[in-house]
Amino acid sequence: MSHIFASGKTFILPILLLVFISCVKDHSLEITPYTQGSIIISYSHKVKGETLKFDTLRYSTSTGNRYQVSDLQYFTSRISLHSLKGKWHDIKMDDGIHYTDARDSYSCSWWVKDLLPPESFDSVAFIFGLDALQNTTGRFPDPPERDMFWPDILGGGYHSMKMNLKWQNDTMPQSMPFMFHLGTGQVYASGIVNPDSIIGYVPNSFRISLPIGLDLTAGGYHQVILEMNVDRWFDGQNAFEFARYPSGMMQNQEAMFRAIRNGKKVFTVKITN
Amino acid sequence: MKREDSIFSSPGFRYVAFLLLFSITILILTSSCTKKTEPAAPFRATPYTIQIPLHFPQELNIPADNPMTVEGIALGRFLFYDGRLSGRPGPDSLMSCATCHIQAHSFVCGIDHPDFTGGHPHGLTGIQTSHFMLPMINLVWTNHGYLWNGLVSADNPQPALRNIEDVVRLVIELPSEICGDTSRTKAMIGQIKGYPELFYKAFGSSTVTEKNIARAIAQFVRTLISADSKFDRYLLGKIQLSNSELNGYVLFMTEQGGDCFHCHGGDGNPLFTTNLFYNNGKDSVFTDPFDRFSITGSAADLGAYKAPTLRNLVFTAPYMHDGRFKTIDEVLDFYNAGLVWSPSISPLMHHIATGGVRLTPSQKADLKAFLLTFTDSTFITNPAFSRPSAMPDE
Known part of the structure; x- marks a missing residue:
């Protein structure tokens, strides 16, 4: 019988090996040239260099209007990084769409869990608002994105941005609301603003590209901070005068066009490790 | 005893030792890699799934600790309409949710209510509610707080003020509403024939508790869906x-x-x-x-x-x-x-x-x-x- 134990030793070793290999995590999938979850896209909001403060009439435009911001919500989409090797890497997570509510810190930080190559990137680009192909009614059934819906009769889809303001100038006894809302514009026959006379729509989302110096390394984390300089919406190449649009912007393509021209210079970007 | 003569070196011991070692190894192998066997199946009520209308939001506000069940909803419906929820037996002291929340008015009391002048309800004590009523429609999709001011909300730091279950508890206790004593309510409901069995079917215990009263009514309220206008x-x-x-x-x-x-x-x-x-x-x-x-x-x-x-x-x-x-x-x-x-x-x-x-x-x-x-x-x-x-x- 002694040979049984002796042969048993050679039998037990494979069994223990089996125990080991059957229970350990399979790391083979992690052997890849790509790095996952290595960037966090953060959204910050400034007014003339200082962090945006809500509900206080402390800011002023170049045209002499004082204003306060009560709500700031917007979409960015088709976010992509451009590598020095000449390739664009589109963010695939969440279809490349991100909703930001400046009051909600959770929504101001987007941990992108895409696989990205450990390369050097020289620019980041995105669409402000939803890309025209993505801007379809019903895409977001749930809040908070749902509450950005843009009426079908005005073109459908979603607001690019809702910035709810109050403003006042020296001739006004009190501040007045202003809804700085961007989305699909309408073309009205003979200039009559009546939904029955709409003859066409204008997407109004626009692309922004910003230079960066980002060297992604395997295992490293980098933060891409997209900084919206809120004051530039009003003080860009087209000074925005609130009094000019007493009926709001949603049905005024000229107002939205003016805002968009400023909007292309609203963002700056920073990289932190 | 010589070493080679010891019991440890005997063939019989070696055979037993081998079997023991082999058995332990197999035991480790199976127990470490397979799911643990569950104990005997616990009590389980019949799950109820809300049919979300085609054009409605997909995210429902159903807390993890109060899943919807057929039995829970049935119990909640009884309690919603049972005036003995007040914990008082007298015919003038009966009050339930349905005393004010009337289906014909989308679960507000209505401007023409005979007891609540102008549609402003009051509790058993006669104290009026702080505000008029909000309709109880599609509350399963409420995600930013209940009541006119959003007091009861998922982000309320007080755990007892976060969902419909908590609104139910408030309603039972507030002087401007049922003004109940929860012990009295529990005792009253618990002694009514049929209720202990319904509580068992819904929650696995025939003991009437404040928590399960609130859970049952909340489940019923979550079924109040309007999608056919x-x-x-x-x-x-x-x-x-x-x-x-x-x-x-x-x-x-x-x-x-x-x-x-x-x-x-x-x-x-x-x-x-x-x-x-x-x-x-x-x-x-x-x-x-x-x-x-x-x-x-x-x-x-x-x-x-x-x-x-x-x-x-x-x-x-x-x-x-x-x-x-x-x-x-x-x-x-x-x-x-x-x-x-x-x-x-x-x-x-x-x-x-x-x-x-x-x-x-x-x-x-x-x-x-x-x-x-x-x-x-x-x-x-x-x-x-x-x-x-x-x-x-x-």
């Missing part, structure tokens, strides 16, 4: 609206029209409310200690209240948190020309400069016609929401 059917392409209703639709959905949609939803939000809080320009001085400001402490929320759903508007008069408007026409007149400026007025009230949206009489008529397309008569007659034909002891 004329406008719902229009959105689904089943019917067409009249010209007047379509004109009203345009006014409802446009910034230069009535601009109702920013707070009350529309084709992109069939709940007809964002469930958010706004100062809609009713007052310039604020004395209500229970407005949104009382919750957030932010001056921007002075005089702000939840935007109520507009579903079944025709059944839910009076309107606003203080019931100041008796008819839909009064509400329309207010938004048309009665807005009052204050520092905390919502920035969405951008027509404040002209005192309102300034619609013509014809436009107001069209807008009202459209508002009436939110009427869902099936909701107020649905037998699943009504008083059971017999209570558990009947």
